[in-house]
Amino acid sequence: QVHVEESGGGLVQAGGSLRLSCADSPGTIYAMGWFRQAPGKEREFVAAITWSGDQTSYSDSVKGRFTISRDNDKNTVYLQMNSLKPEDTAIYYCARSLGGTTLFTAREMYGYWGQGTQVTVSS
Numbered sequence: 001q002v003h004v005e006e007s008g009g010g011l012v013q014a015g016g017s018l019r020l021s022c023a024d025s026p027g028t029i030y031a032m033g034w035f036r037q038a039p040g041k042e043r044e045f046v047a048a049i050t051w052s053g054d055q056t057s058y059s060d061s062v063k064g065r066f067t068i069s070r071d072n073d074k075n076t077v078y079l080q081m082n083s084l085k086p087e088d089t090a091i092y093y094c095a096r097s098l099g100g101t102t103l104f105t106a107r108e109m110y111g112y113w114g115q116g117t118q119v120t121v122s123s
Contacts, residue, residue, distance in 0.1 A: 001025070002112045006094045009117030012084055018119060020079040022094030031097035032077040033110055034068060036090035036119075043093065043107060047079060051100040059105075062088075084121045091116040 008020040022032065033048035047068040048057045056068050067080040077094060095110035097103075104110065 002096070004094055004096055004112050004114040006092065006114040006117040009092060009119045011120045011122065014084060014086055014121055014123050016084050016121070017080070017082045018084065020081070020092055020094075020117060020119070022077040022079075022114060024075045024077065024094075024096060026075050028075065028096065029100050031100055031103060032068075032070065033095050033097060033104065034077075034079045035093045035095060035107065035110075036088075037093070037116075038087075038090040041090075045105040045107075046092070048097070048103045048105065049077065050103060055101075055103060057103040057105065081119070084119075086121045086123045088119060089121050090119060092119050 005023045029051045031050045034046040035043050037043040049068045053070050065083045070077040093116045094114045096112040098111050
């Protein structure tokens with residue numbers, strides 16, 4: 001049974017940092033992605049990483065501030081978020097891609113999703 005679960009959200013002041021973690025089922029060989037959804041808005045792509053970790057992709061809004069990484073020995077993907085802004089406030093979701101080596105930005109290319117973790121950035 002596939003199980004994807006996020007952790008690490010919380011409340012932080014603008015300019016601060018948070019690190020999100022995403023635990024996936026053992027033995028998977030898929031690319032992983034992070035998305036976020038703010039109140040009243042559609043879920044949007046944030047970052048993605050290939051199974052091997054050799055390629056990453058970011059949305060323009062987080063490029064240079066967020067870093068996605070993974071530790072396959074721990075079946076865990078991370079999202080390090082620095083220089084946080086109030087507009088980063090959202091529920092952050094981790095998702096498993098349908099492929100291993102292609103970095104998708106479309107939600108439809110991700111088959112398994114976690115329940116989400118709330119990130120709130122105060123001004």
